Amino acid sequence: MTARTGRPTLAVVGATGAVGSVMLQILSQHADIWGEIRLIASPRSVGRKLTVRGEEVEVVALDEAALSGVDVAMFDVPDEVARQWAPVAAAHGAVVVDNSGAFRMDPDVPLVVPEVNPHAARVRPRGIVANPHCTTLSMIVPLGALHAEFGLSELVVSSYQAVSGAGRAGIDTLRQQLSLVAGTELGTSPGDVRRAVGDNTGPFPEPVALNVVPWTGTPDEDGWSSEEMKIRHESRKVLGLPRLRVAVTCVRVPVVTAHSLTVHARFEDEVTVDRARDILATAPGVVLFDDPAAGEFPTPADVVGTDPTWVGRVRRSLDDPTALELFVCGDNLRKGSALNTAQIAELVASEWEAP
Amino acid sequence: MTARTGRPTLAVVGATGAVGSVMLQILSQHADIWGEIRLIASPRSVGRKLTVRGEEVEVVALDEAALSGVDVAMFDVPDEVARQWAPVAAAHGAVVVDNSGAFRMDPDVPLVVPEVNPHAARVRPRGIVANPHCTTLSMIVPLGALHAEFGLSELVVSSYQAVSGAGRAGIDTLRQQLSLVAGTELGTSPGDVRRAVGDNTGPFPEPVALNVVPWTGTPDEDGWSSEEMKIRHESRKVLGLPRLRVAVTCVRVPVVTAHSLTVHARFEDEVTVDRARDILATAPGVVLFDDPAAGEFPTPADVVGTDPTWVGRVRRSLDDPTALELFVCGDNLRKGSALNTAQIAELVASEWEAP
Numbered sequence: 001m002t003a004r005t006g007r008p009t010l011a012v013v014g015a016t017g018a019v020g021s022v023m024l025q026i027l028s029q030h031a032d033i034w035g036e037i038r039l040i041a042s043p044r045s046v047g048r049k050l051t052v053r054g055e056e057v058e059v060v061a062l063d064e065a066a067l068s069g070v071d072v073a074m075f076d077v078p079d080e081v082a083r084q085w086a087p088v089a090a091a092h093g094a095v096v097v098d099n100s101g102a103f104r105m106d107p108d109v110p111l112v113v114p115e116v117n118p119h120a121a122r123v124r125p126r127g128i129v130a131n132p133h134c135t136t137l138s139m140i141v142p143l144g145a146l147h148a149e150f151g152l153s154e155l156v157v158s159s160y161q162a163v164s165g166a167g168r169a170g171i172d173t174l175r176q177q178l179s180l181v182a183g184t185e186l187g188t189s190p191g192d193v194r195r196a197v198g199d200n201t202g203p204f205p206e207p208v209a210l211n212v213v214p215w216t217g218t219p220d221e222d223g224w225s226s227e228e229m230k231i232r233h234e235s236r237k238v239l240g241l242p243r244l245r246v247a248v249t250c251v252r253v254p255v256v257t258a259h260s261l262t263v264h265a266r267f268e269d270e271v272t273v274d275r276a277r278d279i280l281a282t283a284p285g286v287v288l289f290d291d292p293a294a295g296e297f298p299t300p301a302d303v304v305g306t307d308p309t310w311v312g313r314v315r316r317s318l319d320d321p322t323a324l325e326l327f328v329c330g331d332n333l334r335k336g337s338a339l340n341t342a343q344i345a346e347l348v349a350s351e352w353e354a355p
Numbered sequence: 356m357t358a359r360t361g362r363p364t365l366a367v368v369g370a371t372g373a374v375g376s377v378m379l380q381i382l383s384q385h386a387d388i389w390g391e392i393r394l395i396a397s398p399r400s401v402g403r404k405l406t407v408r409g410e411e412v413e414v415v416a417l418d419e420a421a422l423s424g425v426d427v428a429m430f431d432v433p434d435e436v437a438r439q440w441a442p443v444a445a446a447h448g449a450v451v452v453d454n455s456g457a458f459r460m461d462p463d464v465p466l467v468v469p470e471v472n473p474h475a476a477r478v479r480p481r482g483i484v485a486n487p488h489c490t491t492l493s494m495i496v497p498l499g500a501l502h503a504e505f506g507l508s509e510l511v512v513s514s515y516q517a518v519s520g521a522g523r524a525g526i527d528t529l530r531q532q533l534s535l536v537a538g539t540e541l542g543t544s545p546g547d548v549r550r551a552v553g554d555n556t557g558p559f560p561e562p563v564a565l566n567v568v569p570w571t572g573t574p575d576e577d578g579w580s581s582e583e584m585k586i587r588h589e590s591r592k593v594l595g596l597p598r599l600r601v602a603v604t605c606v607r608v609p610v611v612t613a614h615s616l617t618v619h620a621r622f623e624d625e626v627t628v629d630r631a632r633d634i635l636a637t638a639p640g641v642v643l644f645d646d647p648a649a650g651e652f653p654t655p656a657d658v659v660g661t662d663p664t665w666v667g668r669v670r671r672s673l674d675d676p677t678a679l680e681l682f683v684c685g686d687n688l689r690k691g692s693a694l695n696t697a698q699i700a701e702l703v704a705s706e707w708e709a710p
């Protein structure tokens with residue numbers, strides 16, 4: 001690797017979106033290691049002014065010119081846009097950190113969670129590093145810490161996914177639906193919520209207000225959804241466990257932001273709750289919040305807007321001394337996307353030498 | 356057993372509650388096998404008139420007089436009231452069908468789900484038959500059918516429990532909270548929902564609107580909640596599997612009525628999705644609703660107000676040919692309580708001979 005000097009130039013592609021907006025906040029809060037920061041979106045947004053590091057910056061359109069001279073390019077855009085433009089940015093010499101699903105399972109693209117596999121970010125044959133899906137990210141940091149000690153062998157996971165996982169459209173849909181059902185007696189006879197909501201289901205297949213919907217993503221093989229398969233594949237790749245047993249059921253719930261998951265985790269070795277709690281209490285990026293008798297367990301309403309993954313309800317299976325039960329909760333727009341991308345970009349930027 | 360003739364006299368104790376109200380509907384819809392139906396509640400409700408079988412009946416107070424001459428007594432009252440009065444009813448010669456948690460784990464009280472273990476209702480040393488907890492009941496019928504074929508060995512269960520599981524107070528609390536959060540931008544910063552809701556958390560330890568709460572019941576041993584332990588103990592007892600491995604995490608969600616659960620069920624024998632679907636499609640009390648590509652999976656909004664347990668998302672674990680993943684959904688006020696109690700009472704009443 002050739003030494004690079006000076007402060008690297010950063011591009012934020014998709015700066016105007018749900019993830020991009022949180023990214024600009026994070027860039028303003030973290031230590032300022034960047035030279036120029038360029039904000040890029042679709043032609044629709046050209047000329048809009050957004051604030052980052054306390055300064056107004058004008059949005060430019062995504063094209064070859066916008067990408068030239070960029071050292072690190074974050075991509076927070078739809079899959080198909082990333083699939084087309086990330087290789088272009090890499091060809092211009094940028095290291096791409098991609099938040100979309102376009103490259104996650106490419107064997108020549110590392111999938112990185114800095115608390116778990118930071119080393120993987122250094123080997124990037126295509127010049128691209130990928131960020132896992134928000135649901136994977138909402139549980140993988142504590143699981144990585146427990147795996148390092150006990151050796152993970154199986155996961156059974158159920159999700160409680162927030163509507164902002166489906167972007168701004170998801171948030172708008174829940175808010176519209178809540179206005180239709182609040183102050184009514186709905187929720188007590190078959191289909192009454194569906195009739196009240198009508199066609200206002202937005203990106204979801206069923207009403208999500210006063211309801212839970214056991215389907216996220218698109219159909220994959222044998223009855224599994226694409227998001228269930230993503231969590232399986234991505235957990236295996238990030239943890240470096242290609243034969244990890246993983247069974248996931250994804251469910252959308254009427255929460256704005258912060259995904260929750262119940263996790264049944266089985267290990268090679270016997271576990272104890274005390275040791276597991278010690279590990280979780282000291283793992284970077286994890287908050288142990290676990291004293292139900294004192295009202296302490298994580299809920300999305302308290303976790304939203306925070307950086308770490310919160311873990312509560314730590315129990316050892318009553319029938320299996322190698323299994324733990326957990327309830328985990330993380331902000332899907334922070335660690336679930338923008339924060340993890342920023343952390344990867346900072347890891348990459350540490351290859352630059354101070355001038 | 357001595358032969359009994361004539362139509363049995365029925366008492367509904369707790370006729371004015373959330374479960375009792377649904378019971379009166381069910382008694383009006385089912386085949387009319389009863390002689391007198393006596394409606395009983397606390398002294399607060401004496402003189403109220405309720406409709407059952409199309410007739411107005413006056414509520415009387417729970418005392419010895421009210422229970423004398425009763426053949427079958429349904430108890431839909433709080434645990435402590437059932438604990439005191441069910442033995443009194445039994446001493447007066449009634450067969451008690453108890454919906455509370457007071458007697459479920461008593462070895463001399465059968466715990467009955469008519470589709471699964473109807474025979475158990477015939478042996479009742481204390482004159483009492485118990486009804487399982489609503490969350491157990493929302494999954495046990497399909498599991499009983501699958502167990503009969505494949506032999507169940509392990510359950511990993513996560514719940515999505517409706518607020519009406521906490522009675523009328525639960526419903527009122529969610530509705531109040533929804534009025535406070537609808538039409539706002541809440542759900543995006545830490546604690547904003549909690550601040551808006553204030554002390555209006557009713558029977559729940561945290562706000563339930565725009566939130567999920569991983570705690571139902573009271574603290575049991577080693578970090579488990581009382582409801583998690585109930586589901587474990589009751590599943591073992593109803594299925595007759597005292598060593599079944601069971602790990603449960605209970606979570607409350609902002610749904611009015613109908614509990615949902617994700618179930619990872621492991622069996623002695625290898626399973627196939629086709630055979631599992633055949634069993635579920637023909638099992639009494641079960642509806643198979645499982646074609647996600649066509650938008651078919653159960654959600655509480657469609658299941659509420661219906662009798663069966665709905666099952667969708669049937670998949671075989673990708674790593675374990677003995678395990679199935681399911682999403683199940685059932686009305687906690689119907690099969691989850693009043694309907695199952697009515698079915699047990701009808702089983703017991705079949706011991707009476709027509710005159």
Ligand SMILES: NC(=O)c1ccc[n+]([C@@H]2O[C@H](COP(=O)([O-])OP(=O)(O)OC[C@H]3O[C@@H](n4cnc5c(N)ncnc54)[C@H](OP(=O)(O)O)[C@@H]3O)[C@@H](O)[C@H]2O)c1
Pocket residue numbers: 013014015016017018019020040041042043044045062075076077078079081099100101132133134164165166167168332333336337
């Ligand atoms: N929401 C989450 O929880 C989450 C979590 C992890 C990963 N992700 C992934 O992150 C990416 C962005 O998600 P989001 O939720 O932020 O979506 P979003 O709110 O819809 O924002 C999309 C962004 O992409 C830009 N864009 C769209 N088409 C473009 C084009 N042809 N050329 C250039 N820019 C274009 C948009 O710019 P304009 O404003 O100009 O249209 C906008 O900035 C997606 O791949 C998503 O899967 C999301």
Ligand SMILES: NC(=O)c1ccc[n+]([C@@H]2O[C@H](COP(=O)([O-])OP(=O)(O)OC[C@H]3O[C@@H](n4cnc5c(N)ncnc54)[C@H](OP(=O)(O)O)[C@@H]3O)[C@@H](O)[C@H]2O)c1
Pocket residue numbers: 368369370371372373374375395396397398399400417430431432433434436454455456487488489519520521522523687688691692
């Ligand atoms: N909600 C569910 O999903 C569910 C499911 C399964 C089982 N259960 C169980 O069913 C029982 C009833 O639950 P619920 O949700 O219907 O509760 P609820 O709405 O609070 O109703 C309680 C009923 O008990 C009566 N009652 C209270 N104290 C009494 C006393 N001292 N003497 C006589 N009657 C008394 C009340 O009469 P007044 O109106 O006169 O006060 C009312 O009819 C509980 O044991 C509960 O655990 C509930």
